[in-house]
Amino acid sequence: MDPVTELISMVVSAGTALLLPALGEIYAERSGVLNLGVEGMMALGAVTAFYLTYLTKEPFLGLIVAALAGVSLAFIHAFISISIRSNQVVSGLALSMLGVGLSSLIGKSLIGVPLKYTISRFEVPLLKDIPIIGGFFVQNALTYASYFIVVLLWFILFKTKIGVYVRMVGENPRAADTAGVNVPVIRYACTLLGGALAGLGGAYLSICYTPAWIEGMTAGQGWIALALVIFSAWNPLYAIVGSYLFGGVRVLQYRLQPYGFSPPLLQTLPYVSTIAVLIVFSSGRLRRRLGAPSALGKPYYRGEKT
Amino acid sequence: MIKVEERREPSLIVKIATKIVAVLLALGISATIFISYGIDPIYAFSIMFSKSLTLYGLSEVVTKFIPLELCGVGLIVAFKSGMWNIGAEGQLLIGAIMATWVALFLDIPDFTRLPLILTLSMVGGITWALIPAFLKAKLEVNEVIVTLMMNYIASFLVNYLVYGPWKGSKEWGFPYTDKFPESAWLPAIPGTRIHWPTLLIASVVAFTVFFIMFKTTLGFEMRVCGQSRRVAEYSGMNYTKALMVSMAISGALAGLAGAGEVCGIHRRLRYASAISSGYGYSGIIVAWLSGLHPIASLLSAFFIAFLLAGGDILQVSLGLSSGVVSVFNGAILFSLLISEFFGRYRLRWK
Numbered sequence: 001m002d003p004v005t006e007l008i009s010m011v012v013s014a015g016t017a018l019l020l021p022a023l024g025e026i027y028a029e030r031s032g033v034l035n036l037g038v039e040g041m042m043a044l045g046a047v048t049a050f051y052l053t054y055l056t057k058e059p060f061l062g063l064i065v066a067a068l069a070g071v072s073l074a075f076i077h078a079f080i081s082i083s084i085r086s087n088q089v090v091s092g093l094a095l096s097m098l099g100v101g102l103s104s105l106i107g108k109s110l111i112g113v114p115l116k117y118t119i120s121r122f123e124v125p126l127l128k129d130i131p132i133i134g135g136f137f138v139q140n141a142l143t144y145a146s147y148f149i150v151v152l153l154w155f156i157l158f159k160t161k162i163g164v165y166v167r168m169v170g171e172n173p174r175a176a177d178t179a180g181v182n183v184p185v186i187r188y189a190c191t192l193l194g195g196a197l198a199g200l201g202g203a204y205l206s207i208c209y210t211p212a213w214i215e216g217m218t219a220g221q222g223w224i225a226l227a228l229v230i231f232s233a234w235n236p237l238y239a240i241v242g243s244y245l246f247g248g249v250r251v252l253q254y255r256l257q258p259y260g261f262s263p264p265l266l267q268t269l270p271y272v273s274t275i276a277v278l279i280v281f282s283s284g285r286l287r288r289r290l291g292a293p294s295a296l297g298k299p300y301y302r303g304e305k306t
Numbered sequence: 307m308i309k310v311e312e313r314r315e316p317s318l319i320v321k322i323a324t325k326i327v328a329v330l331l332a333l334g335i336s337a338t339i340f341i342s343y344g345i346d347p348i349y350a351f352s353i354m355f356s357k358s359l360t361l362y363g364l365s366e367v368v369t370k371f372i373p374l375e376l377c378g379v380g381l382i383v384a385f386k387s388g389m390w391n392i393g394a395e396g397q398l399l400i401g402a403i404m405a406t407w408v409a410l411f412l413d414i415p416d417f418t419r420l421p422l423i424l425t426l427s428m429v430g431g432i433t434w435a436l437i438p439a440f441l442k443a444k445l446e447v448n449e450v451i452v453t454l455m456m457n458y459i460a461s462f463l464v465n466y467l468v469y470g471p472w473k474g475s476k477e478w479g480f481p482y483t484d485k486f487p488e489s490a491w492l493p494a495i496p497g498t499r500i501h502w503p504t505l506l507i508a509s510v511v512a513f514t515v516f517f518i519m520f521k522t523t524l525g526f527e528m529r530v531c532g533q534s535r536r537v538a539e540y541s542g543m544n545y546t547k548a549l550m551v552s553m554a555i556s557g558a559l560a561g562l563a564g565a566g567e568v569c570g571i572h573r574r575l576r577y578a579s580a581i582s583s584g585y586g587y588s589g590i591i592v593a594w595l596s597g598l599h600p601i602a603s604l605l606s607a608f609f610i611a612f613l614l615a616g617g618d619i620l621q622v623s624l625g626l627s628s629g630v631v632s633v634f635n636g637a638i639l640f641s642l643l644i645s646e647f648f649g650r651y652r653l654r655w656k
Contacts, residue, residue: 084644086643086644086646089390089450090639090642090643091640093450093639094637094643097587097632097635098635100632101629101631101635101636102629102633104628104632105630108625108627108629215627215629220454220455223451224455226451227448227455230448262466264463264469268458268459268462271462272455274455275452278441278447279445279447282446
């Protein structure tokens with residue numbers, strides 16, 4: 001592989017860990033539910049995927065369990081924000097604490113354990129030989145799947161009736177309700193989807209990208225994914241750009257190391273870049289043009305209460 | 307049929323009852339987790355209690371109470387003003403960095419060292435807190451993500467300093483700075499690690515913040531801004547100013563907590579996770595458990611300090627990981643949200 005293609009390949013594989021959770025959060029937020037628990041769902045996904053793969057030697061079972069772990073955490077958040085209409089910010093924070101804490105409890109005995117069965121890379125014949133773009137085709141199965149997930153989620157959101165419902169519920173739940181859309185069902189579904197994808201994002205870290213279980217291995221990537229949702233203007237297609245941009249930052253961090261930059265300072269790069277991206281993309285006017293869902297973070301009361 | 311109806315204004319008793327129910331619920335959740343982990347929860351809780359209620363155990367609880375109360379009461383100000391400051395952890399670490407700078411690298415008379423340490427640690431915390439406040443007020447940048455990112459940045463800055471330029475000359479390669487001169491030590495109650503000047507400040511601050519928030523115009527303006535930016539601006543209040551002031555208070559107190567940790571306990575700067583075991587995050591629970599009431603935060607900080615100390619004990623005696631504290635924290639927050647629901651509404655059978 002030539003150096004540029006190889007670089008692209010590294011960027012894409014670093015970016016996938018952000019892409020999956022960002023896509024899930026786009027759906028949750030499009031339906032009006034702000035879930036700040038992405039970091040926790042990723043952490044729990046990472047540890048459960050690793051554990052299951054280690055036990056059963058079946059990485060795909062690991063992926064399924066990670067998605068389920070994400071869904072179960074997301075369910076708590078959905079219940080609190082949709083059914084009992086409590087504070088979504090607090091609930092999301094609690095979810096992050098719980099998920100990260102549980103992952104550390106479960107993972108204690110897994111630290112330093114080698115994983116023989118991982119989801120390994122394979123090259124797509126012919127496509128991998130295209131210069132530059134070839135980098136997209138030297139990946140593992142989960143990354144290939146993520147390309148399809150992006151297109152599928154974009155298509156559903158903007159080209160189907162379900163997508164219209166999701167966006168309606170996030171923009172104006174009362175109007176959606178009047179039109180006969182079941183607001184809680186849509187919101188639950190989107191929040192749970194967000195959980196599944198965040199869990200997969202975590203699994204990607206522990207059984208594909210690294211692969212190992214390291215305590216705190218999500219290292220704030222769940223929070224960066226939340227920032228990417230704003231960057232991507234709640235559009236799955238743009239999430240790809242943001243994820244690979246941050247994948248690039250991560251690769252840059254490793255590439256700069258030999259030049260004598262201090263590792264802890266280089267480690268701040270993704271976090272500084274996140275703030276920079278947020279400043280550029282969330283300034284009020286731009287944000288309104290980008291179209292943040294109007295009912296984001298607001299519980300919906302039906303009927304008697306206005 | 308069960309009907310959900312809203313209570314008018316939950317009475318004080320209902321409010322207190324919901325907190326107690328929440329704590330019990332959280333203990334229940336934690337117990338379930340212990341059981342799934344193969345640990346007898348009654349055994350775990352009894353170890354926590356028996357070891358915390360010794361003289362040494364209690365002194366450790368009070369030691370942890372200091373940064374928790376400082377961070378927690380600061381967060382109450384921020385939360386009341388509608389600023390989701392998740393950044394107390396980073397603000398604390400920057401305070402610790404500033405304190406270390408004054409302690410080790412400033413050539414000043416000894417008697418001015420401690421006052422300057424306390425002042426500059428607050429300045430550090432304020433600076434770190436004003437960045438997200440400014441970004442939120444002027445550009446509507448989401449403060450939750452920014453403050454969190456700044457926590458990571460602060461912790462890497464600490465690590466950079468202790469592994470790099472500030473690494474002690476007599477520390478055999480450990481990531482510590484040199485020990486502080488005695489003029490930079492916060493005095494401790496003999497036989498304990500309780501640095502009493504900071505304890506005193508933390509306790510007085512709780513009452514001061516209560517006074518500011520509920521008895522002054524500034525406090526009123528901050529609370530209105532927390533309710534609705536639009537209402538605040540229509541009634542001629544300066545939203546940006548209120549937000550900045552609230553974050554300055556919040557950051558100053560967290561920064562002070564950082565000075566307390568390095569000058570009162572470690573007496574040197576160490577890597578980030580050794581300086582703060584998540585006090586900034588646990589401070590969120592302190593604030594929320596108190597119902598955002600500064601004086602009640604004295605109680606909730608003590609309770610969370612007890613849980614943190616208990617978490618340490620469980621780690622040592624049952625071999626659990628440090629995540630046990632995070633699990634407690636998450637469980638308490640969830641339980642609070644659920645029990646508050648029953649405080650706000652009542653169920654009627656018809």
